[in-house]
Amino acid sequence: MESKFKDRLRRLYRMAKHKLNDPQRDFDVATLPWIDLPGADIDAFLATYKTPSDFPYDLKSLLTQWRDQGYVILEGALPISWVDGLWQEVETTIDQHEQHSLKASVYQFNDKKETPIKDVPKEKLAGIGARLLEYHNSSVAAKKVMTHRHIATFLDAVFHEPVCVLQSLIFKYGSQQDTHQDFPWVRSKIASHLAAAWIPLEDVHIDAGPLYYYPGSHRMPKFDFGTGILHQVDSFYSPEEFSVYLDKTCAKLGIPQKTLLLKKGDLLLWHGGLAHGGNRIGDATLTRKSFVCHYSTVRSYSRHRFEAPEVDKSAATYYNDITIYVNPENAAEEDKLAGGAAW
Ligand SMILES: O=C(O)CCC(=O)C(=O)O
Numbered sequence: 204m205e206s207k208f209k210d211r212l213r214r215l216y217r218m219a220k221h222k223l224n225d226p227q228r229d230f231d232v233a234t235l236p237w238i239d240l241p242g243a244d245i246d247a248f249l250a251t252y253k254t255p256s257d258f259p260y261d262l263k264s265l266l267t268q269w270r271d272q273g274y275v276i277l278e279g280a281l282p283i284s285w286v287d288g289l290w291q292e293v294e295t296t297i298d299q300h301e302q303h304s305l306k307a308s309v310y311q312f313n314d315k316k317e318t319p320i321k322d323v324p325k326e327k328l329a330g331i332g333a334r335l336l337e338y339h340n341s342s343v344a345a346k347k348v349m350t351h352r353h354i355a356t357f358l359d360a361v362f363h364e365p366v367c368v369l370q371s372l373i374f375k376y377g378s379q380q381d382t383h384q385d386f387p388w389v390r391s392k393i394a395s396h397l398a399a400a401w402i403p404l405e406d407v408h409i410d411a412g413p414l415y416y417y418p419g420s421h422r423m424p425k426f427d428f429g430t431g432i433l434h435q436v437d438s439f440y441s442p443e444e445f446s447v448y449l450d451k452t453c454a455k456l457g458i459p460q461k462t463l464l465l466k467k468g469d470l471l472l473w474h475g476g477l478a479h480g481g482n483r484i485g486d487a488t489l490t491r492k493s494f495v496c497h498y499s500t501v502r503s504y505s506r507h508r509f510e511a512p513e514v515d516k517s518a519a520t521y522y523n524d525i526t527i528y529v530n531p532e533n534a535a536e537e538d539k540l541a542g543g544a545a546w
Pocket residue numbers: 372374377378379380385413414479480481482493495
């Protein structure tokens with residue numbers, strides 16, 4: 204009893220200390236992307252912005268939807284041959300996993316501790332709960348898909364400064380992730396410089412655990428982990444409490460949950476503050492092959508996070524003006540899957 208009381212006191216003391224340190228409670232207005240600033244004027248932006256002539260969507264309505272709803276869907280943006288080619292390459296990579304050091308995280312195998320796929324049994328890699336991490340570093344095909352010119356055009360309009368790839372994940376099955384926003388975890392210097400793409404590598408079935416999202420939730424009041432808006436190892440509140448907060452606050456604000464049922468070739472782009480998650484898998488025989496890509500700006504993410512502290516510039520390649528840093532942890536395998544080079 205006494206020790207419980209002491210624990211409580213200790214927690215209160217730590218919380219008070221954190222409050223005094225004045226942790227970040229919201230995105231910094233000084234570095235917000237223009238479109239997130241109060242009164243963002245899309246017409247004024249478009250008056251001087253040069254939209255590529257082959258961009259097949261109405262940029263004005265996309266930017267308006269991004270500003271107000273925190274996401275856009277680009278239907279039929281990607282060549283089906285690229286999407287199929289990428290998945291075939293992933294299947295072969297899983298099949299020949301002993302030849303690859305790219306990493307995976309697998310539920311109830313190495314939970315959260317990322318392991319080279321050569322050390323993960325094939326059945327685990329190909330099963331529910333597995334995700335391949337930073338696959339794009341090994342694959343030219345993945346690099347091409349994640350920087351497709353329509354994605355590049357939209358991200359360029361949103362950030363209006365040089366964009367880079369921050370992180371990527373490949374899933375064969377639904378993630379079944381609880382509701383979350385990405386910015387507390389997917390981190391770079393400027394928390395608001397974050398966007399993501401959800402790219403289906405097959406048509407999404409309703410029973411395969413589709414992604415869900417809350418339109419407009421990118422503008423809801425931010426959750427305070429007790430250590431500010433970013434999740435830290437010593438945060439007082441857990442990801443589960445964060446998730447409950449998001450679901451409850453969206454319900455209170457009258458924001459309905461939407462389910463994402465995209466077709467191969469389509470993609471969703473979402474704002475780093477949009478609340479989303481993965482539905483439960485209704486039918487465990489159904490796959491939900493997908494490629495999730497996170498982007499930031501070069502200003503916010505100026506070098507690869509795995510780089511040694513003394514290195515201030517990472518080697519990089521450029522696709523449609525998007526910077527992709529070489530993964531310094533696995534540089535020998537950068538672009539080793541080169542099939543996409545012919546596309
Ligand atoms: O694909 C999913 O179900 C969720 C992925 C996700 O939330 C993420 O990678 O940020």
